[in-house]
Amino acid sequence: MGKPVDHVVTRPGRRLGDPEVEIPVAEDLTTVPGIPLRETDLSFYARTYPQETQNIEKAADRQWVWTVYSPEMSEYRKAHNDISEPLIDAAAVSGNLEPIGTPTGEDMTAAIRRKARELGFGEAGFTKYDRRYTYTSKRHWTKYEHAICLALEQDYVQTQSLPSMDAERAHFGTYEIEGALLLDLADHIRELGYHAQVHSPNDNSAPYIPMFVAAGLGQLGANGQLLSPHFGSRARLAIITTDAPVTYDQPVDYGIHQFCQVCQVCVNRCPGRALVKEKVWWRGVEKNKLIYERCRPVMARYDGCAVCMKTCPIQRFGMPAVMEHYVATGQVLGKGTHLLEGYTFMEKGYFGPGELPMFDRNFFEIPHGRNEEWLFQQFKEKLVKEGIPSQEALVGFARDVKKIIDKGNSTLGDE
Numbered sequence: 001m002g003k004p005v006d007h008v009v010t011r012p013g014r015r016l017g018d019p020e021v022e023i024p025v026a027e028d029l030t031t032v033p034g035i036p037l038r039e040t041d042l043s044f045y046a047r048t049y050p051q052e053t054q055n056i057e058k059a060a061d062r063q064w065v066w067t068v069y070s071p072e073m074s075e076y077r078k079a080h081n082d083i084s085e086p087l088i089d090a091a092a093v094s095g096n097l098e099p100i101g102t103p104t105g106e107d108m109t110a111a112i113r114r115k116a117r118e119l120g121f122g123e124a125g126f127t128k129y130d131r132r133y134t135y136t137s138k139r140h141w142t143k144y145e146h147a148i149c150l151a152l153e154q155d156y157v158q159t160q161s162l163p164s165m166d167a168e169r170a171h172f173g174t175y176e177i178e179g180a181l182l183l184d185l186a187d188h189i190r191e192l193g194y195h196a197q198v199h200s201p202n203d204n205s206a207p208y209i210p211m212f213v214a215a216g217l218g219q220l221g222a223n224g225q226l227l228s229p230h231f232g233s234r235a236r237l238a239i240i241t242t243d244a245p246v247t248y249d250q251p252v253d254y255g256i257h258q259f260c261q262v263c264q265v266c267v268n269r270c271p272g273r274a275l276v277k278e279k280v281w282w283r284g285v286e287k288n289k290l291i292y293e294r295c296r297p298v299m300a301r302y303d304g305c306a307v308c309m310k311t312c313p314i315q316r317f318g319m320p321a322v323m324e325h326y327v328a329t330g331q332v333l334g335k336g337t338h339l340l341e342g343y344t345f346m347e348k349g350y351f352g353p354g355e356l357p358m359f360d361r362n363f364f365e366i367p368h369g370r371n372e373e374w375l376f377q378q379f380k381e382k383l384v385k386e387g388i389p390s391q392e393a394l395v396g397f398a399r400d401v402k403k404i405i406d407k408g409n410s411t412l413g414d415e
C-alpha cells in the first residue's frame with residue numbers, strides 16, 4: 001500500500017563527493033522538525049534540576065562494571081583508556097589555545113564543514129551551544145557559543161556482529177580515531193583565526209544529541225540514540241565549540257519521531273526490557289525514555305550489548321532505503337526477519353524474532369548513584385539489619401567515605 005509523501009529531505013552524500021540523497025517522508029510520519037519541545041519546561045528543568053554527567057551521577061555502577069567484565073574486555077578497555085588519555089587531556093585545554101591565523105570576519109561555515117568532511121566526519125552541522133544542557137561540572141569550562149556537531153561512522157560489518165568484542169573494538173576504536181580528528185579540526189579553525197574548544201566524547205560537557213537534532217543531523221530514536229540519515233545510530237558523536245562566525249543549520253523532520261512508534265523493533269528486541277514503547281515528556285522534550293537500570297547490567301555483562309543499535313533498520317539499511325520502502329509499502333524494512341532482528345547472546349545462544357533471553361531478578365541488582373551514595377545506602381541497610389555497628393566498623397565506614405572524597409569526582413567516561 002503506497003503512502004502519500006508530505007515532503008522530501010535532501011542531504012549531502014555519505015562521503016565527501018558522493019551525490020546528494022533524497023529521503024521521502026510520508027504524510028503519516030510527519031510531525032515537527034527536530035523533536036517536540038517545550039522551551040519553558042526545558043529552561044525550568046535546566047535551572048532548577050541541572051544535569052550532571054553519568055560519570056559522576058552513576059559513578060557506583062560505572063565502577064562496578066569492571067568487576068563483571070570478561071578478562072578480554074577488561075584488558076581491551078584498559079588499553080583503550082591508555083590510548084584515549086592524551087587525547088582527552090589535549091581536548092581539556094584546547095579552548096585556551098590562541099588562534100594562529102588572522103580572522104577575516106567572513107562566514108566560516110562552508111570552510112569548516114568542508115574540512116570536517118575531508119577529515120572523514122560523516123556528518124557536520126552547526127547550531128548554538130545550548131547551555132541549558134551543560135553538565136554542572138562543566139559549566140565553567142565551556143567557552144564559546146557556536147557548536148559544530150560532528151559524527152564519525154562506526155564500521156558497518158563489525159557493528160553487525162553485536163554484541164561481540166569485535167563490535168566493541170569498532171565502538172571504542174572509532175572514538176580513538178575521532179579524538180585525534182577533533183584536535184586536527186580545532187587546529188584548522190585556529191589557523192582560520194578563531195578559537196576552538198574540543199568537547200571530547202570521553203569527557204562530555206553535555207548530552208550532545210539535542211544539539212545534533214537542532215543542527216538537523218538526525219532525530220532521536222526510540223533506542224535513545226541519534227538516527228542520522230546514512231548510518232543511523234552507528235555514529236559516534238562529539239562537538240567543537242568556536243567563536244568563528246558561522247550560520248546555524250535548522251532542525252529537520254525526517255519522520256523518525258513518528259516512525260519509531262510504527263517500527264518498535266529495538267523496543268521489542270531489547271534483552272533488558274529497558275526500552276519503552278510510549279513516549280513521555282521528559283525535561284521539556286517528548287521522547288521514548290530508556291530505563292538506565294535495566295540496560296546497564298546487560299551492557300556490562302554482554303560485551304556492550306547494543307542490540308538496540310544492531311536491530312535498528314536505519315542503522316542497517318540507511319534512512320533513504322527505509323523511508324522509500326515505507327512510502328512504497330507502508331511496512332518497516334527488515335522487520336520480523338532474522339537478518340535484522342536476530343542476535344547471539346554469548347552463552348545464552350541465538351535469539352530470532354520474537355525470542356528474548358531471560359535473566360533472574362538478582363541480575364538487575366547493581367550499585368546505584370554516586371560512590372558515596374551507594375556506600376551510605378549499604379551502611380543504612382546494615383544498620384537496619386544488624387543494629388549499631390562496632391566502633392571499628394564505624395571508623396572503617398568513615399575511612400571509606402574519606403577515600404571517596406579525597407579521590408574526587410571524575411568526569412571521564414566511556415560514552
Ligand code: SF4
Nearest residue numbers: 270272295305306308
Ligand atoms: S544496550 Fe541492550 S539492554 Fe541496553 S537498551 Fe540497548 S538493547 Fe537494551
Ligand code: SF4
Nearest residue numbers: 221260263264266312
Ligand atoms: S529500531 Fe525502529 S523504533 Fe528503534 S530506533 Fe530504530 S527506527 Fe526507531
